[in-house]
Amino acid sequence: xxxxxHFSLVLLLSVVLxxxxxxxxxxxxxxxxxSVNLQADATSSxxxxxxxxxxxxxxxxxxxxxxxxxLGTRVIYFEFDSNALTPEAQRIVEAHAEYLAGNxxxxxxxxxxxxxxxxxxxxxxxxERRANAVAELFQMMGVMPDGIRSxxxxxxxxxxxxxxESAWSLNRRVELLx
Amino acid sequence: xxxxxxxxVLTLLVGLFSAPTWAVLTIEITQGQDTGIPIxxxxxxxxxxxxxxxxxxxxxxxxLYRSGRFLSLPPGDFLSRxxxxxxxxxxxxxxIKAEALVIGRVSQLGNDRYEVxxxxxxVFKEKLLAGYRWTVGSSQLRQVxxxxxxxxxxxxxxxxxxxxxxxxxxxxxxxxxxTRQYQLMVADSDGHNAQQILRTNFPIxxxxxxxxxxxxxxxxxxxxxxxxxxxxxNVETGERRKLLQEKGTASAPAWSPDGRRLALRLSRDxxxxxxxxxxxxxxxxxxxxxxxxDTEPAWSxxxxxxVFTSDRSGRPHIFRISAAGGPAQRxxxxxxENAGAxxxxxxxxxxxxxxxxxxxxxxxxxxxxxxxxxLTDGPLDDSPTYSPNGAMIMxxxxxxxxxxxxxxxxxxxxxxxxxxxxxxVREPAWSSRKQ
Amino acid sequence: xxxAVRKFSRPVRAVILAVLVHVAxxxxxxxxxxxxxxxxxxxxxxxxxxxxxxxxxxEQEEKHKAEAKKKHKAEAEKKRKAEAEKKRNTEAKKKHKAEAEKKRKKEAEKKRKAEAEKKRKAKAKKKRQAEEAREQEKQAAYSALGSLVGAIKRKxxxxxxxxxxxxxxxxxxxxxxxxxxxxxxxxxxxxxGDDTCRRSAxxxxxxxxxxxxxxxxxxxxxxxxxxxxxxxxxx
Numbered sequence: 001x002x003x004x005x006h007f008s009l010v011l012l013l014s015v016v017l018x019x020x021x022x023x024x025x026x027x028x029x030x031x032x033x034x035s036v037n038l039q040a041d042a043t044s045s046x047x048x049x050x051x052x053x054x055x056x057x058x059x060x061x062x063x064x065x066x067x068x069x070x071l072g073t074r075v076i077y078f079e080f081d082s083n084a085l086t087p088e089a090q091r092i093v094e095a096h097a098e099y100l101a102g103n104x105x106x107x108x109x110x111x112x113x114x115x116x117x118x119x120x121x122x123x124x125x126x127x128e129r130r131a132n133a134v135a136e137l138f139q140m141m142g143v144m145p146d147g148i149r150s151x152x153x154x155x156x157x158x159x160x161x162x163x164x165e166s167a168w169s170l171n172r173r174v175e176l177l178x
Numbered sequence: 179x180x181x182x183x184x185x186x187v188l189t190l191l192v193g194l195f196s197a198p199t200w201a202v203l204t205i206e207i208t209q210g211q212d213t214g215i216p217i218x219x220x221x222x223x224x225x226x227x228x229x230x231x232x233x234x235x236x237x238x239x240x241x242l243y244r245s246g247r248f249l250s251l252p253p254g255d256f257l258s259r260x261x262x263x264x265x266x267x268x269x270x271x272x273x274i275k276a277e278a279l280v281i282g283r284v285s286q287l288g289n290d291r292y293e294v295x296x297x298x299x300x301v302f303k304e305k306l307l308a309g310y311r312w313t314v315g316s317s318q319l320r321q322v323x324x325x326x327x328x329x330x331x332x333x334x335x336x337x338x339x340x341x342x343x344x345x346x347x348x349x350x351x352x353x354x355x356x357t358r359q360y361q362l363m364v365a366d367s368d369g370h371n372a373q374q375i376l377r378t379n380f381p382i383x384x385x386x387x388x389x390x391x392x393x394x395x396x397x398x399x400x401x402x403x404x405x406x407x408x409x410x411x412n413v414e415t416g417e418r419r420k421l422l423q424e425k426g427t428a429s430a431p432a433w434s435p436d437g438r439r440l441a442l443r444l445s446r447d448x449x450x451x452x453x454x455x456x457x458x459x460x461x462x463x464x465x466x467x468x469x470x471x472d473t474e475p476a477w478s479x480x481x482x483x484x485v486f487t488s489d490r491s492g493r494p495h496i497f498r499i500s501a502a503g504g505p506a507q508r509x510x511x512x513x514x515e516n517a518g519a520x521x522x523x524x525x526x527x528x529x530x531x532x533x534x535x536x537x538x539x540x541x542x543x544x545x546x547x548x549x550x551x552x553l554t555d556g557p558l559d560d561s562p563t564y565s566p567n568g569a570m571i572m573x574x575x576x577x578x579x580x581x582x583x584x585x586x587x588x589x590x591x592x593x594x595x596x597x598x599x600x601x602x603v604r605e606p607a608w609s610s611r612k613q
Numbered sequence: 614x615x616x617a618v619r620k621f622s623r624p625v626r627a628v629i630l631a632v633l634v635h636v637a638x639x640x641x642x643x644x645x646x647x648x649x650x651x652x653x654x655x656x657x658x659x660x661x662x663x664x665x666x667x668x669x670x671x672e673q674e675e676k677h678k679a680e681a682k683k684k685h686k687a688e689a690e691k692k693r694k695a696e697a698e699k700k701r702n703t704e705a706k707k708k709h710k711a712e713a714e715k716k717r718k719k720e721a722e723k724k725r726k727a728e729a730e731k732k733r734k735a736k737a738k739k740k741r742q743a744e745e746a747r748e749q750e751k752q753a754a755y756s757a758l759g760s761l762v763g764a765i766k767r768k769x770x771x772x773x774x775x776x777x778x779x780x781x782x783x784x785x786x787x788x789x790x791x792x793x794x795x796x797x798x799x800x801x802x803x804x805x806g807d808d809t810c811r812r813s814a815x816x817x818x819x820x821x822x823x824x825x826x827x828x829x830x831x832x833x834x835x836x837x838x839x840x841x842x843x844x845x846x847x848x
Contacts, residue, residue, distance in 0.1 A: 081493070109403055117538060119518040119531050119560055120383050120605070121430045122487055122494055124397075124406055125443065125450045125471045128427060132448040151405040152427070156381035157358075163558065163576070203840035205762060207769050208847055210776030210817070249774065277774065277816040300812070302819040335778070336809045591777070 070095035076134070078172040080115070083129040085137065093134050096176055097141035104144060109177040110134050112152040115168035120154055127152030130174045212591065214249040215334055217242060218276035218301075221253060222294070223261035226286020230316045234284065234294065237323035238330070240368065241341045244585065245331065245569070246592030251276055263297060263306070271301045278307075278334055282326070290315050296326050298333055307333045320370060340565040343367045344609040345572065346375075346385040346394055347583060351601035362396060364413055367565075367608070369598045375413055385607040386431045394607075395421065395431035395440060408442060421455065424462065432475045432484075434501075441465070441475035441484055452486050454501070465503055476520040477501070485509065485528060487517040496530060496543070510543060512550060518561065519543070522568040522588070523610075529553075529562040529571055540573050540586070553590040563608045564588075572596075574604040754832035764825040769842065773817035776846045779810040783845040786814050790838050794826035802841065814844040 076089035085093060100106055112131030114123035131150035138148055160167035219242070221235040235253075242248035253259075257270040261283045271279050282296035291313065298308040308329050312322050321342060328339030349361045362376035362385060376382060380399040383406070387394055395410045400420075405427035411418035422428050426446040433440055440455045444462070452465040452475045466472045470490035477484055481501060488497045488506070494517045497506040509528070510516040519530035522542075532541040532550060537557020543550045553571065562573040572585045577595060581602040586593045596603075784806030789798035799818050801811050827836065 116558060118494065118515060118533075119474065119487070119538075121443065121474045122471065122489075122517050124383065124429055125445070125473050128405065128445060128450070129448070129471065136448075149403050151399075151403065153381060153399075154383075156383070163579075202837060203758065203762070204843060205766055205769075205840065206843045206845060207766060207773065207817075208845055209770045210773030210846065211771065212776050213774050215775045215778075215813070247775075247777075272819070275772070275820045277812075277820070302816055334809065334812075336807060589777070589780075 071099055074176045075173050076176075077169065078130055078174075080168075080172065081118075081126070083126065083133045085133055090137070093137050094141065097138045097143055100138065100147060101142040104147070106178065107147045107149070108138075109149045109151065111175040111177055112150065113157060113171055113173050113175070114155050115171040116155045116158065116163070117168065118155075120156070124152055124154035124156075127154045127174075130172075134174050134176070214247050215277050216249045216251055216275055217278040217280065217330070217334075218251045218256060218271055218274065219280040220256060220259050220261070220282070222282040222284050222296075223259075224284045224286075226284075226292070228286060230284070230292065230319055232316070232319040232323065234282065234296075234319065234323040234326065237320060237368075238280065238327050241324060241327035242330065244368065244594055245339075245341075246587045246594070247331070247335055247569075262295075266299070268299075268301055268304045276301050278330070280326075280330060284319075287313065292316065292319065294319070294322050294326075296329075298330055320366065324366065324368075337569055338567045340567045340569065340608075341367060343566055344387075344391070345369075346387065346607045346609070347598070347603055348382045348385065348605040349599045349601055349603050350581075360398075362394070363599070364394070365598070369596050372598070375411065375416065376418075383605060384430055385605060386433055387607055387609045388433050389435060389437040389610055391609045395433065397429040397431070408440075422462070430474050432477055434477050435479055435481045441477065441486075443473040443475070452484070452499075463503075465499060465501075466506060472497075474518050478521050479523055479525040485519045485521070487519070496528065509545065509548075510550070511548070516541075516543075516550075520562070520564065522564050523566060524568055529564060531560055531562065540571065542571075542588070542590075551590065553586050554584075554593070561605050563606050565608050566610045572606040572608055574606060750831060751835045754827060754829070754835035757827035757829065757832060758836055761825040761827065765821075768821045768824060769817050772820035773813065773844070774820075775809075775813035775816075777848075778813040779806060779844055779846050780848045782806045782810045783843065784811050784814045786818055786842045786844065788818055788824075788840055788842055790822075790824055790826050790840075792826065792828060792830065792833060792838075794823035794828075796822035796824065798839075806844075810844075814842075817844070818842065 070092045073092045076085070076092050078084070078089070079086070096108070100108060110131040112127030112129070114126045114130075116123075118126075128150065129152075131152055135145075135148045135150045139145060155171070158167070158171040159173075160170040219235050219239050221233075224230075239250040243250050251274060255274050257273065258265075258267055260266045260281050262281070266279070266281070277300070279299040279301050280296065281299075282294065285293045285295075287293050292315070294312045294314065296308075296310055297306060299305065300307055310326075310329060312318075312325075314322055324342040327341040331337065331339030331341070343366075344364055345367055346362065346364050349363055351359050351361075353359045357379060358381075360376075360378050360380065360382045361374050362382050363372050364375055365372035375394070376396070376398075378398060383397040385394050385396045388410075392414060393410055393412050395408055397406050397408055399405070400407060406429040408421040408428045408431045409418050410421055410431075421431070421440065421442075422444070424444065424446075426444050428442050428444045430443040431440050432442070434454075438457060440457065442453055442455060443450055444453045445451070449469060450471045450473055451467055452472050454463045454465055455461070456463070465475075465484070466486070466488070468488065468490050470488055471494070472486055472488045472490070474487040475484045476486070483498055483500055485496055485498050486506075487494050489495070490497075491508060494515045495508055496510045496516045496519045497508050499506040509519075510530075510532075513532050513534045515531075515533040517531050519528045521528060526545065528543040528545065530541060530543060531538050532543075532552070533539070534541075534552070536555075538559050539552050539556035540554040540559045540562045541550045541552045554573065554575065558576050560574045562571050564571055569588055570585050571588060572583060574581060575584050575595075576582070581604045583596045583598060583603050583606050584593060585596060782805065785802040787798075787800045787802050788796055791797050796818060799815050801815065806814070826838075
């Protein structure tokens with residue numbers, strides 16, 4: 001019952017969003033979110049509105065919470081100005097790589113991000129570097145390139161808004177989106 | 179013998195030509211008030227039935243104040259209010275120590291037609307410096323006021339004004355569903371007449387004006403699964419199209435001074451390099467080839483060189499390369515990082531974002547002697563852009579935990595926050611052409 | 614004559630001189646030859662009558678004569694001596710008088726000199742005093758202006774609104790003031806500084822008028838009412 005309620009609420013919301021297109025002014029262009037992935041939307045908006053800064057954990061297939069399951073972790077973090085995978089990150093990426101290699105139909109979007117220090121364009125490139133680092137490891141572990149999409153938002157979509165290292169360390173990340 | 183003779187003659191000459199020191203008192207002045215030129219802008223007299231909304235005097239006064247070079251005297255102190263040359267009593271203006279006087283008239287000629295006259299005087303020499311007339315509709319009165327400011331600025335500082343110009347910038351607001359909404363805006367250089375030219379859920383970055391002032395290139399995203407792309411949009415018509423059909427992500431567009439090419443960053447197979455795109459030929463030429471991140475290209479005013487950001491030597495620094503290709507030379511050696519550089523209109527300085535250990539600050543780098551001068555305090559300053567006359571730099575900064583735009587004079591002395599918008603404001607780009 | 618002679622060499626000169634000397638002598642001789650000898654005509658003797666002469670009478674007469682002669686001689690001698698004496702006296706007197714005169718003159722001269730000296734000294738002293746007074750007035754004038762230089766400087770600085778216009782530049786303004794310190798003339802000296810800088814400096818001076826200036830009219834003769842102001846922000 002609860003799930004149906006949640007689902008319809010999300011559906012209603014998205015209908016309202018699509019319906020409420022702002023009036024187009026002369027010279028103005030509207031760009032809508034064309035490929036709406038409800039699951040991903042919910043995830044990303046959930047992430048962005050949650051300021052607790054804790055790691056998000058999704059339930060596994062059989063609905064039990066398992067903090068030790070690396071597959072449950074959909075975010076990996078990076079050191080400042082670096083796109084090198086930490087051992088912890090590597091562990092998580094490898095788990096996902098195995099999963100993907102074993103499920104050829106699955107596609108994943110690797111979203112790279114950076115903290116706000118430095119210029120926006122440089123951070124755009126840095127986020128892409130980070131996403132590519134994960135993609136490379138995926139490919140090395142047998143994941144087909146077709147199933148991998150690497151993109152970067154640079155510093156444009158932070159999860160933590162404060163201007164200190166605790167926030168910055170959370171923004172230096174790659175998100176794995178299915 | 180000869181020596182003695184010459185010495186004698188010289189002594190005589192020296193004695194003749196050197197004024198006895200007691201007669202000419204010489205005083206050296208090194209200090210002053212850096213308040214700016216005191217100028218009296220008299221409210222323009224209106225003749226007609228329908229007084230327009232725009233007050234030319236207020237717009238001009240605000241322009242001059244914002245430039246930091248003028249002290250606009252309060253009208254309450256004026257002893258008279260002339261609106262034409264024959265009404266001026268220069269003594270009135272000497273008394274309040276105005277160095278310059280601006281007077282004018284707005285006359286209604288018909289329905290929505292106005293004639294504007296303006297005169298600029300040197301008070302102490304009682305000399306007319308400039309006088310102009312316009313015939314316009316009410317919607318153009320703001321622009322006329324900015325042109326008046328430009329004439330005043332140029333006559334009194336020797337530098338062309340940049341008031342009759344436009345800026346583009348990005349705003350971010352959270353809508354009712356807490357989703358970030360991005361807008362690309364175009365406004366007058368004083369923030370008025372703001373128009374939205376793009377609205378999207380996706381980030382907008384790096385707006386760049388074409389030299390003709392009619393088009394903007396910018397970076398945004400087409401979908402959740404596609405990376406950054408460059409669009410070019412006509413500001414008047416709203417027509418827009420993607421610049422490249424290439425694979426890979428593209429960003430950091432920079433128009434060449436002749437408007438025929440765009441330098442940009444393109445990444446294919448994970449390698450970020452600078453390319454030059456010929457718009458008419460629709461042809462892409464690679465400029466740099468290096469495993470490091472090369473981005474943020476900017477053209478020199480003569481179109482022969484580009485500077486760009488590269489981390490090929492470790493941390494990001496500024497490099498220079500010929501537009502025809504070749505080796506890249508590193509320009510910045512000091513500081514932890516230097517990025518986002520662009521040339522001033524004279525091609526002698528580079529403004530950039532620099533980190534000297536105190537966060538991100540705006541600095542001006544002198545290519546002549548490799549000196550870097552800090553203009554702002556940081557710690558999160560970004561996106562500097564020169565005004566078309568090189569007198570001011572607009573940039574993005576934080577105030578009270580919110581992103582705002584600010585303007586600083588090129589020598590770093592006068593800073594001002596621009597009140598533009600609710601919400602976050604960032605990524606300013608100053609049009610290089612008058613409207 | 615010398616010049617003409619100098620034109621010729623030594624031997625030639627000698628010859629010319631010799632010739633001239635011979636000619637001169639010749640002339641002299643000629644002149645002397647032309648003199649006529651003087652003819653002296655003897656005088657005719659008168660016929661005489663003889664008288665008998667008494668020898669004693671002759672001897673007595675001769676004695677008389679001799680005595681008279683002797684007496685005459687003695688008298689003459691006496692007279693001569695007296696005259697000599699007299700002459701000597703007169704001369705001595707004269708000399709003495711001359712000496713006294715000389716002395717007198719000398720003393721008068723001395724006196725005159727002393728007085729002149731005294732006069733001169735007095736005059737010099739007066740002059741010196743006058744000069745000192747002038748000097749003092751002059752120094753007072755300078756010091757009055759000097760003590761105001763700081764105020765002049767501050768007033769101009771307070772009115773230099775656009776110092777930045779002169780950054781990296783230097784401009785010199787020549788200023789004339791009247792006794793009230795009002796600026797009567799402003800002129801840019803030389804051609805350094807761009808238009809905006811020059812204008813900012815001129816305006817600073819105009820707005821600073823009236824400038825602090827000593828107002829004692831006696832000082833005016835010492836003080837140049839024109840001075841130079843160098844605007845040099847050094848930034």
